[in-house]
Amino acid sequence: MTQQLKVELGQYSHQGRKVINQDFYAASIPQNYVLQHKGIACALSDGISSSNVSHIASQMAVTGLLADYFSTPETWTVKTSVQRVLTAVNSWLYAQTQQSQYRFDKDRGYVCTLSALVMKGHIVHLFHIGDSRIYRLQSGQLEQLSTDHRVWLSSQESYLSRALGVNPKVDIDYQSYVLYENDIFILMTDGVYEYCSSEKLTQFLTQTHTSLDLIAQQIVEYAYQQGSIDNLTIQIVKVQELPQVGAHEIVPDYTQLAFVPSLNVPTQFDGYQIVREIHNSNRSVLYLAHEIDQQQLLVIKVPATDVQQDPYLTEQFLFEEWIANRIHHPHVLAAYVQLRPRNYIYHTMEYIEGVTLKQWITDQQQLVPLDKVRQIIEQIAKGLQAIHRLEMIHQDIRPENIMIDHLGTVKIIDFGACRVAGIREMTKDVEEVALGTMAYMAPEYFLSESVTASSDQYSLGVLAYYLLSADLPYQTNIAKCKSKKDFRKLQYRSLSYYREDVPLWVDKALERAVQIRADHRYDDVAEFVYDLIYPNPKFLTLKRKSWVDRDPVMFWKAISSLLFLLLLGGVALVSHFNTIHF
Template structure:
């Protein structure tokens, strides 16, 4: 049975003894698909009394966080989504501060604290800047989950050490904790938590079943105890965790029927089948024509045996999910369907061309480095489109790249793709290696987390293969099961197969092929740049290697050159 995350929330705010309320709070409780993909979000902000625009900062920070968080890509993790939004908010507030009197005195600028809570699947994600607090009640135990960013000068004087809008950049505390039914989270500004205690909290929750009333009760208790500040608090209680039927991330997917056997000339839904393009153990591809607009497209159908394999079908469905979210000229696009479908299949644009594997077989001579670099650069741009959305392709190989007569490429086949945002509520899908062994990065085989540098490794293997039709480590990578075995891998220099490849270009490829992910390039753009331009560090290493390999010959050669220069200089007056 499919159930959704169910959360009750109570919240209130009051200016207290002050004339202006510089606190602000907000919450987003979406339903259905958005709830599953992004969860529940709430935030609380506290302005600073020295600024007459701080209330604007608080309202802007909370409102922007709630609205913008739910607008971030579905493929992003909670951490990425929230931190990107918070950094953007901080930049905007800082820019406003720089245009106001706060430029010379930050205490008069657009400054506020902010604490945010996102509940997704069964984990709470906490983002904290300043001195508001987030608490959790679990098994009748109250726990403070945040640390105050406040420095005390004396018992009467203190100042914030961290806040939004103070600088161009802001440091954000992040904490991820698992929650269970009946857990309660409480967010409070200092006007509340400094004037109530643990007994007050438990009493308010025990007496008031309605969380809004419980929040109001605590606020009045703090006021009664002499709070001189603005007061704001939010209470969230977990009533039920999300539970997807059969663990599918889209329940509608289960209602689709198996595709019947298709033949050329068959009409299938809104399409006419023209011919079978390709078939393997995972799927079958058909060239079809849209009967409405007479446009060709590709229909992809899962292999018959996959219908009994839940994980395989999930990955099949994910391929279309990915294609619909990536808009890039180097990536195959999903074909938009005009009517609801009743069968389990995918539709993609039809691309004229052939696979890179077939193209390579047609090349009678070794392919020039410049041509390979042009191809690899296009693939890198396709991969960057994945990585920007926190996706990994995970199956870079010649068969998954189409190339046309103009040497333009398209990256295809997303059946092995990984999406971090989905892995958050389907953790069993995380880091599932489904690619081709010969091109997979070492971290997959030694149970290390994969990342964008894993795709970089696969791209480097492809580059190596296109140059010399060999593998850089043979088949030894797939045999590794422990990290210590990776240190024994022997790289086979490209110079064994081709002598026309510059050493600096090979050094770039070898760096991207490093068994240790941390030693590869930080970005694909760096790899491509070093493929196209001699890296001075690689040239220096080459010189050093030559000196260490044959120092006597090096110094004799250098001495001979110097002697010849001196003789030439002495003889110069006679000419």
């Protein structure tokens, strides 16, 4: 069995010299698939002594985090998942205070601190708000990783500058570190760390042949003996084994499946009957098939021969199906649900009775009307938003990867180049590979810069431009760029070169969407689509540039050519008159 993340956990809490224990702690160590995709999580919370209900806040914060985190999509990063959950927890705590008799005295309301960690793959993610602490013991060196959110007014007086439940919005500290075997992470409330020095803590933690549960209890008892007057809670997590991470660890186990044999009409296998071949490429072969039991048409995608001979490419083929099963949107190709066991490696997808956008453009035999372009781009943008909400980037938006049916409904297809944030964060070293088609790829792919949803927006902008002009906004000049300086020199070519029926404000919207610098583009594809449909006031005040301003080189070449022709004409005329005179 593949090696998975393995830890040893030690926890202990005591009310100390207080009447009740307002601290709360918990940990979750799932197994198998959930462990791979969501990792191990633990958290502790400390209520504030001025509140009689803060123990409720502490329990809600910890249990809410651990319950809801494991319900978030596997495609999300740990950071996104935890921050979304804690935002909801904070809102609930704040609302409870606002609806209680403590709404005018927040220090007596549903308020608490929180420190949490999630170990996923080879990375540990830390989240912190308040004055609990997170430490790491690595190679015998103890280091405090969290920052106390406590402001000291004097040696005797202080207050929490940040905590859960205090305000409608919450700011949570986040950090991530690479995991190494034998790393030890410690979460503690102030009732422990204020009465146990770093030296003493290290001494406890470096004991051999002692369980972490016992060590946790020893540390709490020591802090109590040193005079701690608060509740005392500690969690200790030691990394024992790091997991193996690869595509074959992410997708379900297909090692027992065979590759699909040669398929011909009317071959039957796994309950399907082949109708005809739809498409054949170096990556895959698509077949239109008929599900015999359900009397339903569908598409079967089979890995090409070259893919079958490469384990990595086979894993990527399987991963594509994993992605498709997690996107549910009317403008994204849907996976066809299989209700029976399979014996071979293949995908099943919904059948769209239509053509690719590339074929559709060819069939038009003319430039596409602006209104039709808007309809197409708006549908693609909605599909992209669904993909982006799952923290995925399609990375290969182009005419060949868009289907359009006879009703004009548009769907995004092919997830072979898709980037999934929640998967990429599993390892400490992730190689950036430029995928997709060069003509539609954003400059950041070539400049080794961060690839974001804005990169898909760039591709969508290029596609819109192509639909309107049958050309590319920077022609083929991107392929000639070798450095960031070369990219900065590129000039957007106005649509007015190709057609005069497209308003200037539409041209400007396209120009912004395909900016070389990602931070100069729209913040979201929805803004781009809105500016394609409704005039942006910023663009209405602009005027079309004259020919000399738009392309001075071409202008002066034309003038030079005209002057040369006039000169030739003049010479010919003079020669003619000289001949007559002679």
